[in-house]
Amino acid sequence: MSQFLQVMLSGLATGSIYALVAIGFTLIWQSAKTVNFAQGEFVMLPAFFVLVCTKVLALPLWLALIVALAVTVVVLGVLFKKLVVEPILPSGGIPLTIATMALAIFLKESVKEFYGAEAQPFPPLFPSQTLNVFGAVISLQDICNLVVALAIVVVLTLFLNRTRTGRCMQAAAQNPAVAEILGINVRRMVLYAFLINGALAALASFLITPVYLAKFSNGEVLGLIAFIAAIVGGFNQIRGALAGGLLIGVLDNLTATYVTAEYRAALPLVLLIVVILVRPQGLLGTSEGRAV
Amino acid sequence: MTAPALSVRNISKTFGTIRAVNDVSFDVRTGEILGLIGPNGSGKSTLFNCILGQLPPDGGAVHVAGQQVSGSRACDLSKLGVGRTFQQLSVFPQMSVLDNVILAGQEHHGSMLSRLFGKPDAGLTADAEKMISFFRLEHLRDELAGSLSYGQQKLLDAAMAFMAGPGLVLLDEPAGGVNLTMLAHLKERLQTYNAEHGTTFVVIEHNMEFVMSLCSRIIVLAEGAIIAEGTPDEIRSNQQVIDAYLGG
Amino acid sequence: MTRLNKRPALLLFLLVLAILAPLGHGNYIIYVLTSWLIFSIAAMGLNLTLGYAGQISLAQASFMAIGAYTTAIMTLAGWHWLIAAPVGMVLCFLVGLVLGYPALRVKGHFLAFVTLAFNTLVFLVLRNEDWLTGGSYGLSSMPRPDFYLFKTLKQLPFYYFTLAVTVVAALVLWGIVRSPWGRAFKALRENPVRAESLGVDTRRITLLAFAIGSAYAGLAGALVSPLVQYIDPGSFGLSQSLRILLMVVVGGSGFFFGPFVGAAVVILLPEMLRFTAGYYLIIYSALVIVMLAYVPNGLIGIGTRLRERFWPQHRARGDLAKGAQLK
Numbered sequence: 001m002s003q004f005l006q007v008m009l010s011g012l013a014t015g016s017i018y019a020l021v022a023i024g025f026t027l028i029w030q031s032a033k034t035v036n037f038a039q040g041e042f043v044m045l046p047a048f049f050v051l052v053c054t055k056v057l058a059l060p061l062w063l064a065l066i067v068a069l070a071v072t073v074v075v076l077g078v079l080f081k082k083l084v085v086e087p088i089l090p091s092g093g094i095p096l097t098i099a100t101m102a103l104a105i106f107l108k109e110s111v112k113e114f115y116g117a118e119a120q121p122f123p124p125l126f127p128s129q130t131l132n133v134f135g136a137v138i139s140l141q142d143i144c145n146l147v148v149a150l151a152i153v154v155v156l157t158l159f160l161n162r163t164r165t166g167r168c169m170q171a172a173a174q175n176p177a178v179a180e181i182l183g184i185n186v187r188r189m190v191l192y193a194f195l196i197n198g199a200l201a202a203l204a205s206f207l208i209t210p211v212y213l214a215k216f217s218n219g220e221v222l223g224l225i226a227f228i229a230a231i232v233g234g235f236n237q238i239r240g241a242l243a244g245g246l247l248i249g250v251l252d253n254l255t256a257t258y259v260t261a262e263y264r265a266a267l268p269l270v271l272l273i274v275v276i277l278v279r280p281q282g283l284l285g286t287s288e289g290r291a292v
Numbered sequence: 293m294t295a296p297a298l299s300v301r302n303i304s305k306t307f308g309t310i311r312a313v314n315d316v317s318f319d320v321r322t323g324e325i326l327g328l329i330g331p332n333g334s335g336k337s338t339l340f341n342c343i344l345g346q347l348p349p350d351g352g353a354v355h356v357a358g359q360q361v362s363g364s365r366a367c368d369l370s371k372l373g374v375g376r377t378f379q380q381l382s383v384f385p386q387m388s389v390l391d392n393v394i395l396a397g398q399e400h401h402g403s404m405l406s407r408l409f410g411k412p413d414a415g416l417t418a419d420a421e422k423m424i425s426f427f428r429l430e431h432l433r434d435e436l437a438g439s440l441s442y443g444q445q446k447l448l449d450a451a452m453a454f455m456a457g458p459g460l461v462l463l464d465e466p467a468g469g470v471n472l473t474m475l476a477h478l479k480e481r482l483q484t485y486n487a488e489h490g491t492t493f494v495v496i497e498h499n500m501e502f503v504m505s506l507c508s509r510i511i512v513l514a515e516g517a518i519i520a521e522g523t524p525d526e527i528r529s530n531q532q533v534i535d536a537y538l539g540g
Numbered sequence: 541m542t543r544l545n546k547r548p549a550l551l552l553f554l555l556v557l558a559i560l561a562p563l564g565h566g567n568y569i570i571y572v573l574t575s576w577l578i579f580s581i582a583a584m585g586l587n588l589t590l591g592y593a594g595q596i597s598l599a600q601a602s603f604m605a606i607g608a609y610t611t612a613i614m615t616l617a618g619w620h621w622l623i624a625a626p627v628g629m630v631l632c633f634l635v636g637l638v639l640g641y642p643a644l645r646v647k648g649h650f651l652a653f654v655t656l657a658f659n660t661l662v663f664l665v666l667r668n669e670d671w672l673t674g675g676s677y678g679l680s681s682m683p684r685p686d687f688y689l690f691k692t693l694k695q696l697p698f699y700y701f702t703l704a705v706t707v708v709a710a711l712v713l714w715g716i717v718r719s720p721w722g723r724a725f726k727a728l729r730e731n732p733v734r735a736e737s738l739g740v741d742t743r744r745i746t747l748l749a750f751a752i753g754s755a756y757a758g759l760a761g762a763l764v765s766p767l768v769q770y771i772d773p774g775s776f777g778l779s780q781s782l783r784i785l786l787m788v789v790v791g792g793s794g795f796f797f798g799p800f801v802g803a804a805v806v807i808l809l810p811e812m813l814r815f816t817a818g819y820y821l822i823i824y825s826a827l828v829i830v831m832l833a834y835v836p837n838g839l840i841g842i843g844t845r846l847r848e849r850f851w852p853q854h855r856a857r858g859d860l861a862k863g864a865q866l867k
Contacts, residue, residue: 035652087833094596095832097652098789101782102832106825113818220778224660227653262668269657276650277642344737370739378737384730387723395727398720399739407720414720452738 002136007253013142014211015249016149020204021222022229022241023153024197029235030173031193034085035097038104039201040223045107046072046205047122047214048115054123061123069202077198081191104219111216119213125206145207152203153242156196160238169193221265228268232275234282243284247271295358297322297460297492303342303352305335312338313349314516322357322459325486325493327507327524329500331537335516336496337379340464344376345369356460371400375458377449379465385438389429389448392437393420396455420455427451427481443474450478454485460492467499475499479506504528512536555707562699570695571767576807577699577706578763583787583799584713585756590785591794592717593749594729599639599655600784602662603632603754605776607761609666612679612771621685625762632758636751644746651750659778666773678772682765692766702763709759716752717796725749729794757784786828792838801839 021043028034036042049071053064084103088096126144130137160166172179172189180186212218229248233240248268256264275282296319305313313335320326330336341347343354345364354362356372364372384392398407398414407414424430427447432440437448446466453461466482467475479502486493497503503510504524512520512527514536520527527533562570586600610628615621643654666673673679684692685701692698716722724745727735736742765771783806791802813820835842 084829088829088836091832091836094590094594095789095836097596098785099829099832102786102825102828105779105782105821106829109818109821109825113822224656228657231650231653263664266661266664269661272657273642273654276645276654280645280650365741366733366736367739367741370737376737378734382731382734384727384734386730387726391723391726395720395723395735395740396738398723399741404744407724408716410720412718412720452734456739 002134003257005134005136006138007257008250009136009138009146010142011250011253012246013146013149013249014208014253015246016146016153016242017204017208017245018222018225018229018249019242019245020149020152020200020207021226022233022245023156023238024200024204025226025230026235026237026241027193027200028197029230031169031190032081032085032089033093034089035093035100036197037097037100037223038107038219039226040219040221041104041107042072042076042198042201042219043205043208043222043226044214044216044219045076045111046202047209047218048111048120049202050206050209051115051120051122051214061125065125065206068206069199072202072205073195073198075198076201077195078191080198081194085194104223108216108219115216117216119215122209122214124210141210145211149204149207152200153238156200157238165189165192225268228272232271232283234284237282237284240282240284244282247283294322295355296320297324297357298343298494299355299358300339300343301353301355303339303354304350305338305342305347306350311516313342315352316513316516316518317352318511318518318521320460320492320494322492323486323490324509325482325495325507327503327510328494328496328513329498329503329510329527330513334513334536336513337464338516339513340462340496344374344462367399370456370458373457373459375453375456375461377446377453377461377463377466379468381442381445381449383437383440383445383448383452385436387437388434389424389437389440390417390420390433392448393423393451393455396452400456423451423455426454426485428477443470443478446470446474447478447481450482454491457489458491460494463493463495463497465497466495467497467502475502482506558703559700562696567695570699572807572811574695574699574702574767575764576803577702578760578767579784579787579803579807580800581706581709581763582757582760582784583791583803584709585753585760586784587753587788587791587793587795587799588713588716588725588756589750589753590788591792591798592722592725592729593746594732595644595746595750596652596785597655597750597753598652598778598781598785599659599662599754600757601776601778601780602659603636603757604761604764604780605662605666605771605773606632606635607758608765608771608776609673609679609761610758611762611765612682613672615682615685615765616679621762621766625759628762629755629758632761633751633755636754637747640747640750644743644750655781656778659781663773663777666776673773676773678770680770682769682771684766684769698767702767705759705763709756713756714796721745721748790828790831790838792840795838795840795844798838798840805839 021039025036025039028036046068049068050064053059053067054061059067084099085096088099124141126141129140131140160170168179168184169189169192171182172184172186173193176186179189208222225248229244230241231244232247233242233244248271251271252264252267255267298320301317303313303316304311316339328336328339338347342349345361345366349362353360356369356374359372361369361372384395387395394413394416397416397419401414401416402410421430421433424433427450429444429447429451432444437445440448450463450466466478470478482493483506485491495503495507507524510522510524510527511518512533519536520530520533522530562573582600582604586597589595589597607625607628610631611621611624614624614627639654639658640651643651667676669675684698686692690697692701724735724740727740728742728745732742787802787806788799789802790805791798791800809824810820813823816823831838837844
């Protein structure tokens with residue numbers, strides 16, 4: 001029982017970070033019809049920005065995090081939109097999708113060549129102590145990750161639902177033509193979505209890298225899990241992506257502990273195929289909603 | 293008595309709180325050219341899409357030549373002898389005119405396997421050329437469909453709809469954006485085809501002139517319901533129709 | 541019409557070139573040429589799925605794996621390559637049907653995701669099921685096909701064997717592309733709604749394009765097995781699938797000969813960019829992004845565009861001259 005609790009909690013902690021990545025993914029999909037196959041690399045990269053700041057520029061960690069966040073938002077938000085999405089989107093969805101695959105290779109290989117192929121230790125943001133609750137050994141880091149990730153989701157949801165800009169973003173994503181008529185600057189709203197995606201990727205990166213170490217190839221698994229979380233959850237909803245992320249995090253940990261460690265990586269894939277077979281609109285999606 | 297070519301019974305469709313189509317029923321006799329008109333937003337297109345299985349209606353039934361077709365996929369409808377044209381340009385731009393027309397017929401000939409191992413043109417070149425000539429596009433046979441003028445593409449679209457020899461053809465705004473000369477040509481060809489083959493047509497159209505001179509009977513929709521039905525002359529003098537169009 | 545008479549001559553010339561190419565070269569060059577042919581086959585298959593039918597598959601490498609492992613296991617057990625390779629291809633075709641069916645029930649990018657997941661699954665199975673696949677160590681010393689009078693043990697005869705298979709594969713694909721099926725594939729890519737309304741069962745025809753494309757990957761795998769005589773899970777990862785996808789895109793997706801050009805670029809570019817050492821993939825991926833922005837039709841697309849500019853009077857047959865406008 002105590003082991004179960006442990007497994008559940010650390011599953012939720014990783015799952016909440018997956019959810020951040022998946023939410024960014026669905027935001028980009030909704031606002032610009034871009035399926036970003038480089039999403040995993042978007043999470044891999046910010047950790048290296050932090051490492052460059054602390055190691056090369058010798059900045060303190062807190063400042064390094066802020067600088068890395070800003071750089072990420074500019075590079076993976078603005079530049080990604082201006083240099084990759086905008087020039088290629090007119091020729092259609094498939095070329096753009098392929099371009100993001102090429103971008104994934106570009107980012108991965110650049111980090112490998114310019115920083116290093118070895119896994120780098122990454123400074124933990126939270127104390128790595130463990131607590132003993134009812135016999136279960138619970139890592140403080142897990143709890144902090146979970147709390148911070150959920151807090152980010154709550155803030156984002158409030159922003160999208162309660163602020164004017166957030167509601168404009170939703171309108172622009174749901175029906176750009178009508179939004180334009182209503183006087184919403186659709187182009188700017190799309191840009192916001194890319195900025196938010198960059199920020200989410202950076203935050204997810206800061207939270208998850210202390211666990212995984214910083215490595216150029218981190219994005220491969222993360223990206224795949226984020227897609228799957230998004231699809232499992234319903235592809236076009238924040239709460240869907242959140243549920244999908246948490247579900248995969250927990251199931252992944254449970255399988256690894258109780259069923260098979262060898263096929264651990266297969267679990268999200270099997271989940272994906274089952275969801276597509278049984279409930280193609282996603283666990284929380286509605287079939288009408290997908291068409292939008 | 294034979295079953296009507298198309299029978300629409302109690303079709304309704306709501307989007308959220310808007311009733312786009314409200315309990316519409318009508319029959320189309322075999323060989324007749326029926327016009328379906330109505331002001332913008334009257335539910336014509338929604339009704340069309342419900343008949344063609346593109347949208348699931350909330351209730352009601354559609355029969356083609358006595359056969360229940362509600363819920364059928366578009367490719368099955370085509371096999372039941374229902375052809376259609378589209379409002380937007382709907383040719384295959386990077387295939388030749390001839391290939392466009394052959395494609396329109398090939399799925400109605402032979403089995404899946406015979407279409408892989410049989411003749412590349414499925415033995416349809418002669419038929420396709422005849423159809424292309426019928427619409428007087430023979431000089432464009434080997435051009436890419438995308439390089440044709442707008443009006444020529446509309447003619448090609450019609451040629452494709454007829455290629456499989458359908459008993460019923462639904463034409464979705466065939467006159468939209470077509471210049472006057474081409475329009476006269478299109479109308480004449482449709483009437484000739486109808487006279488020669490006895491094919492039933494249902495035409496949705498904005499262009500009143502075109503509908504009035506092409507169709508033998510007209511149904512007028514407004515706000516999702518049928519408000520009038522009759523010959524072109526009756527429709528022309530119907531006060532309700534005039535009100536609906538003048539925004540009454 | 542002179543063009544149509546020129547085409548067979550041009551093809552014959554290319555074939556002679558392919559026959560002469562390896563002569564006088566060392567084993568390494570012949571090896572590179574052979575793998576160019578093999579990847580051309582895999583890319584040809586994906587070109588059918590992507591370029592003609594407009595569906596992204598990210599599992600081409602795992603279908604190669606299925607073909608390669610089937611061939612390896614069967615030839616190691618004493619079966620002849622001529623039996624093993626078709627078994628591998630049929631297996632790929634069937635797996636393609638089973639995999640594509642759920643994905644194609646739903647529209648959009650689902651085939652891409654499902655195949656992405658499938659690629660990883662195949663990798664895991666290959667790595668974990670030691671009893672069948674040799675696990676991470678893989679399988680080795682597969683025999684090369686022996687046709688009594690013609691033995692392919694040496695590199696040069698194996699090249700010619702591969703060339704013969706490639707020519708047959710290309711002819712078969714040519715037959716498919718110009719059959720009614722091929723017309724339906726193209727119609728699907730250009731306007732699926734219209735195709736469906738004309739009686740094309742788009743769901744079935746997409747599934748078939750995907751399954752045939754997968755079978756081609758299986759054939760490529762069946763050739764890789766005797767070429768390298770050592771296969772392990774690592775050679776069939778997701779990055780290999782991406783590589784094949786990029787071959788199709790770079791060559792010009794939807795052009796019949798695009799895959800040959802694309803495979804040549806992807807296989808030869810590392811040799812040419814060797815001086816850049818590790819920067820090769822960085823340069824390459826950046827070039828792909830730039831290319832997609834400016835010439836989405838790929839290298840053959842550039843060629844066609846230039847030719848049309850300078851010799852606008854001749855118009856090639858529509859299905860050859862125009863590639864997919866990927867949308």
